[in-house]
Structure formats: structure tokens, C-alpha cells
Amino acid sequence: MSKPLARAISQNQAGASPVQQDDLPTGERPHADAEMARVLKTAPLHMASDPTSGMITFWRHDPLHDVVRPMADHVIMTFPAEPVRFERRDGRAFVNGMTRPGTVTVIPAGSTSRWDIFQPLSVLQLYLPQTTLDRVALEAGTAAAGDLVERTAHPDPITSRLLLSAADALEGCAALDTLFRHQLTDLLATRLLSAHAGAPAAFRPIMGGLSPRVLSRTIERLRSDSDTDVSLAALAADAGLSRFHFCRAFKESTGLSPHAWLRQHRLEQAMSMLRDTDVSVVSVAAALGYSSQTAFAAAFRKLTGETPSDWRRRVR
Numbered sequence: 001m002s003k004p005l006a007r008a009i010s011q012n013q014a015g016a017s018p019v020q021q022d023d024l025p026t027g028e029r030p031h032a033d034a035e036m037a038r039v040l041k042t043a044p045l046h047m048a049s050d051p052t053s054g055m056i057t058f059w060r061h062d063p064l065h066d067v068v069r070p071m072a073d074h075v076i077m078t079f080p081a082e083p084v085r086f087e088r089r090d091g092r093a094f095v096n097g098m099t100r101p102g103t104v105t106v107i108p109a110g111s112t113s114r115w116d117i118f119q120p121l122s123v124l125q126l127y128l129p130q131t132t133l134d135r136v137a138l139e140a141g142t143a144a145a146g147d148l149v150e151r152t153a154h155p156d157p158i159t160s161r162l163l164l165s166a167a168d169a170l171e172g173c174a175a176l177d178t179l180f181r182h183q184l185t186d187l188l189a190t191r192l193l194s195a196h197a198g199a200p201a202a203f204r205p206i207m208g209g210l211s212p213r214v215l216s217r218t219i220e221r222l223r224s225d226s227d228t229d230v231s232l233a234a235l236a237a238d239a240g241l242s243r244f245h246f247c248r249a250f251k252e253s254t255g256l257s258p259h260a261w262l263r264q265h266r267l268e269q270a271m272s273m274l275r276d277t278d279v280s281v282v283s284v285a286a287a288l289g290y291s292s293q294t295a296f297a298a299a300f301r302k303l304t305g306e307t308p309s310d311w312r313r314r315v316r
Contacts, residue, residue, distance in 0.1 A: 004097025004153045029110065032073040032127035033057065039066050039115075048166065048177070052233060053185040055127040056166045065116045068107065073127040074148055075107040076192065078160040080167065081122045088152050089114040095152040099123075104159045106151040106196055124163050126188060136189040139242035146197035159191050172295025173288065175230050176266065179259045182232035186243055209253030210246075214239045218250065222262050232258065267303050270296075274312040281308045 030038075033055055037043065041064070044057040054073070079099040088095040090113035099105075099121065107113070109130055133148075166184055210218065218235055221228055235258060236246035250258050266288050273284045285296030300308045 004095045027072070029070050029072040032071045032075050032125075035069055035071050036075075036125065039064060039068055046167070048181050050178070050181050050185065053132050053182060054129060056163075056181065056184075057125050057127070058122075058167055059125065060120065060122050062120055063118055067114050068112060070110045070112045071107070072109060073129050074109045074133070074192075075105075076126040076128065076159070076163065076188070077105040077107075077123050078163045079103065079121070079123055079153075080164055082119075084117060084119045084121045086118065086153075087114075087116040090150075097153045099153055102155060102157040102160050103153045104151060104156045104163070104196075105153055106148055106192075108148040108150055111150060124167055126163055126166075126185070128185070128189060128192070132185065132189050133193060136186055136244055137193055139244035140190065140193075142193070146193070148192060148196055149198055151196060156195065159188065159195065162188055162191060172291040172299065173266070174291075175289055176259065176263055178231050179262060182243065183247060183257055183259050186232070186247065190244075208249065210239060210249045215250075215253050218258075222258070223265060230262065263299075263303070267300070270300060270308065271311070271315075274308055275315050281312075284308065 033047075033049075036057070036059070040059055040061040042059070042061050044059050046058040047055065048057075049055040079101060081101070083098040083100050085098055086096075090111065162184065166181070209215070218239060221235065221238065222230055224230075232243050232247070235250075236243045239246050239249075241249065247257060250256075250261075254261055256264065270284055270288060273279060273287065274281075279287075281297070282293040285293045288296065290296035290299070297307050300306075300311070304311060306314070
């Protein structure tokens with residue numbers, strides 16, 4: 001696998017379009033979603049936003065030749081499909097390479113560069129506020145979050161795989177999808193702090209699970225059929241823990257992440273309703289909080305290999 005070619009350039013190099021660092025205060029810089037929409041001149045195919053953590057977007061855009069201006073958020077990108085030739089200039093360095101699966105690009109908040117992408121490109125992007133990195137670092141008991149390092153098509157299959165999981169894991173069920181996004185964003189922030197910061201963070205090992213009382217209360221909350229808030233923030237607050245430590249303690253106690261546990265519970269509920277009642281598949285989907293019968297059927301098939309109707313016919 002070829003690697004991007006990077007070399008220093010002078011601001012007077014022919015054809016280089018050097019870009020200076022913006023001196024706007026952070027609060028006056030555009031957020032990444034607005035700047036990316038301006039540069040890519042289209043709308044994302046998919047977008048999942050959580051104001052407390054960040055935003056994940058999936059784009060398919062045309063070739064572009066433009067300057068990405070300084071943004072208020074960190075942008076982390078990975079590429080799920082075809083290799084595409086690109087050039088990136090920032091006034092100090094020139095990178096000429098190919099986007100490839102298993103690589104990531106990091107644009108730290110406040111940085112700016114000229115991009116030339118020569119073919120249509122599919123890209124998954126995470127927009128991460130500095131406040132999320134600071135929170136995860138604080139909850140993990142590390143030193144203050146170090147500055148992220150600029151990367152361009154940098155080999156990192158772990159971060160790439162984590163980010164790509166967002167593309168096909170959303171199931172059309174609000175509770176499940178929100179819980180998954182919270183977990184994924186915190187996990188990605190942890191990974192960035194340990195692998196892509198100027199001063200990599202060292203995280204302490206897990207020290208035990210939830211107490212039996214707290215675990216029982218958490219399970220009861222997750223099993224509730226009411227409108228109980230089962231977001232990661234709500235579950236952690238009820239347990240008296242940070243989001244970072246709650247996720248690790250819950251998995252230590254159950255062997256599953258909160259999202260995986262809730263997904264398994266919803267599957268068991270679906271199987272029970274399909275096997276023991278005559279309610280329609282669309283009614284089962286609605287009862288379990290799915291946005292449509294199609295979304296429920298896709299999620300059910302992903303876990304069982306069968307559609308709900310086929311499974312019902314087989315077991316009855």
C-alpha cells in the first residue's frame with residue numbers, strides 16, 4: 001500500500017495556494033457541518049447529531065478544489081470505498097496521496113488548508129467539539145486533553161473501523177441509536193486522545209463493575225417500556241458515574257455495552273411478541289420504538305439472519 005507523499009513547501013512555491021492560520025476566536029469560527037456543506041456543495045446522505053457529544057455524517061461528493069477554512073470542531077474522516085487521488089496544502093506542507101480504506105484524516109479545530117480532490121469521493125466524518133475531548137479526558141482521570149495532531153490519509157485501521165461502524169449500525173430506533181452514538185463518540189474520543197494527540201493520554205485500567213444495586217436499577221431502567229430516558233448521560237447520572245466509567249463498569253458487570261444489552265433485550269421482546277401473539281409485524285415495530293416496519297425488519301434480520309415474518313412462520 002502506497003503512503004501519501006508529504007514534503008515541506010514555501011509560501012512562494014508555484015501552484016501552492018498557501019493558507020494562513022485564521023485568528024478568529026473559537027466561538028466565531030463556523031461549525032464543521034456548515035463549513036463542509038459549503039466546501040462540498042451538497043448535503044450529507046446521512047447525519048446523526050448529538051449536541052452533547054458531536055456529529056457523524058456520511059457524504060458522497062464531487063471533485064473539489066477549495067480551501068477548508070478554520071472550524072470550531074475537530075474533523076476526523078475515513079474512507080469506506082474507492083481510492084481517490086488528492087492533494088492537501090496548508091502553507092507549511094504539501095501532501096499528495098490516495099484516500100484508502102483503513103486510513104484516517106484529522107483536521108484539528110482552527111486549522112485551514114487547501115484541498116484538491118480529483119474524483120467523486122465517499123467519506124464518513126466525525127465532528128468533535130473540544131469540550132467532548134476535555135470531558136472524556138477528565139472522566140478518564142488523565143491529564144488535560146492534548147492538542148490533536150494533523151493527519152492526512154494516516155494508516156489507522158482501529159479508528160477507521162470504529163468510525164465506519166456508524167454507517168451501518170443505526171437501526172431506526174431512537175433509544176438504540178442515541179445510545180449507540182453516545183458510546184461510539186466517547187470511544188472515538190478515547191482513541192483520538194491515545195493515538196492522535198501531541199501528548200498521548202494513558203488510560204487507567206478498569207477497576208470492577210457496577211454494584212448489584214446500581215446494576216439492578218440500570219437494568220430496570222433499560223427494560224422500561226415507558227418514555228424513561230435511556231441515553232448514556234441519563235444512565236450514567238442515575239448510577240452516579242461519568243459516562244466513561246459507567247460504560248466500562250456496565251460491560252465489566254454484564255459482558256455487553258449498554259447499547260448491545262438494550263439491542264439484545266429488544267430482540268428478545270420482538271421474538272416473544274412474534275411467537276406468542278398475533279399482532280402484526282408493523283405493530284411490533286411500533287411497540288419497540290422503531291421508526292418503520294422496514295427499519296425493524298432490517299435490524300431483526302441483521303441479528304437473526306431472518307425477516308420477522310419468516311422467523312414467526314418457522315417457530316410457530
